[in-house]
Amino acid sequence: MAVRIRMKRMGRRHRPFYRVCAVDGRKARDGRVIEYLGHYDPMVSETDARASLNAERIDYWLSVGAQPSDKMSVLIKKYGSNGTHNEQRLAALERLKANKPMAPAPVVIAKPKAEEPPAEAAPEAEASTEAPADEAPVAESEAPTAEATEGAAEPEAAPEPEATPEPVAVAQPDAIVEPETAPAEEKKE
16 A cells, blocks of 8 residues: 555635645545644644644654655655754744734623612511610610611612513404504694
8 A cells, every 4th residue: 555645625615724644545635544644724824833743653654655745745844853944833833822812801790789678677676676675785776777777768679661562563354453552632722
């Protein structure tokens, strides 16, 4: 079997992406693969950051007699284990990581807590009635009643009812139905 190291086209129309793979030379370009060895993305803005190769596995396949395609021999020469552009590739990858846009941190909105003063005032009132009058100071006994009256004075905000949509006229084949209208006010003469 003649093993070839070549690129398998992936991606979509007008957005190519290639996987570098070891393939039986008799198989189709996008056919069955023996092993994936990396990828090549020609749409990356940094030229030296386009190829990502598994140099150890490529060296193994070359040592057992695999033949690279023309384009792959250029990529292996540049970005392989003894490549001429490895330093430039690492620098380009760092530049891409530094320029990568990040999403802003999520904003946490605290929910307002619903106050229930009548429920809190009732247990305090029961506790003050059970305590002997001699031991309870006057200031403490007046405080719960003042809180209870303030809580009772402020009624809880009730949710507003949602507006109901007005009826819409529906055309029927036999008769025309008009929407109900409010009585018009008479004008003063």
